Amino acid sequence: MLLHFTKMHGLGNDFMVVDLVTQRARLENEEIRRLADRRFGIGFDQLLVVEPPRDPDMDFRYRIYNADGSEVENCGNGARCFARFVLDKRLTHKRQIRVETAGGPLVLDVQDDNQVSVDMGAPRFAPQALPFDADEDLLTHRLDVDGKSVEISVASMGNPHAVLIVDNTDDAPVEHLGPAIEAHPRFPRRVNVGFMQLVSSGEIHLRVYERGTGETLACGTGACAAVACGIRRGLLSSPVKVHLPGGSLQIDWAGGESHLIMTGPAERVYDGRIALR
Numbered sequence: 196m197l198l199h200f201t202k203m204h205g206l207g208n209d210f211m212v213v214d215l216v217t218q219r220a221r222l223e224n225e226e227i228r229r230l231a232d233r234r235f236g237i238g239f240d241q242l243l244v245v246e247p248p249r250d251p252d253m254d255f256r257y258r259i260y261n262a263d264g265s266e267v268e269n270c271g272n273g274a275r276c277f278a279r280f281v282l283d284k285r286l287t288h289k290r291q292i293r294v295e296t297a298g299g300p301l302v303l304d305v306q307d308d309n310q311v312s313v314d315m316g317a318p319r320f321a322p323q324a325l326p327f328d329a330d331e332d333l334l335t336h337r338l339d340v341d342g343k344s345v346e347i348s349v350a351s352m353g354n355p356h357a358v359l360i361v362d363n364t365d366d367a368p369v370e371h372l373g374p375a376i377e378a379h380p381r382f383p384r385r386v387n388v389g390f391m392q393l394v395s396s397g398e399i400h401l402r403v404y405e406r407g408t409g410e411t412l413a414c415g416t417g418a419c420a421a422v423a424c425g426i427r428r429g430l431l432s433s434p435v436k437v438h439l440p441g442g443s444l445q446i447d448w449a450g451g452e453s454h455l456i457m458t459g460p461a462e463r464v465y466d467g468r469i470a471l472r
């Protein structure tokens with residue numbers, strides 16, 4: 196069968212977006228890995244699937260798969276592309292869209308300048324929220340990696356994040372520490388790893404080694420987690436501009452149980468069809 200899809204990106208974090216409201220398909224793990232391959236397939240960091248909601252108070256169900264085929268709880272850059280996609284494909288006329296994800300509900304707001312703001316919910320720092328093997332909810336934790344002790348903060352944005360502060364993201368040890376922390380036994384469901392350089396109380400540089408994908412040009416939930424950890428530690432104050440290799444996002448967060456708002460662009464690249472095996 197031929198599956199219609201749209202290739203999109205949010206700051207270079209790229210997606211294959213598939214409408215399973217008007218099409219039928221079974222996308223198994225092996226098929227997703229084949230489609231994600233940048234030489235033998237379409238190539239993407241995440242596959243985003245639009246499904247009808249199971250909860251009548253929601254507009255859609257938003258499902259997310261990493262390039263390695265694993266299904267995950269949340270994707271921030273993907274959420275902005277999801278909103279553009281359902282409007283462009285006329286699956287809704289609403290500019291405020293409520294979606295259910297495996298990590299909880301999200302509210303997506305498409306603005307007049309085509310920027311999309313996403314209510315990402317409240318960050319959670321308790322180790323069991325990720326999960327992370329630690330006795331207490333601390334601002335920072337020590338983690339032994341390859342015989343060295345590194346300082347991390349942890350946060351869940353529906354999906355799990357570890358955040359390290361580095362002097363300069365340009366020469367941060369992303370390729371070495373990223374995979375080692377992603378697969379660290381204290382993170383039983385693996386983790387996304389952010390490397391944050393503080394520029395001022397309202398500006399950071401960030402690189403993210405994503406669980407199930409590797410380093411991407413931008414990670415929306417990673418930006419939210421880094422800002423939440425920075426504000427909680429008293430190092431940042433809202434709003435914070437986050438500069439990622441693919442571009443910049445704005446994150447607003449008043450702290451505590453308040454919801455974090457992420458604002459940034461969402462771009463369509465092309466529409467296509469591909470034969471499924």
Ligand SMILES: N[C@@H](CCC[C@H](N)C(=O)O)C(=O)O
Nearest residue numbers: 270271272354406414415416
């Ligand atoms: N690119 C994303 C995050 C995608 C999921 C992540 N790799 C995970 O496994 O949790 C974003 O923009 O948030």
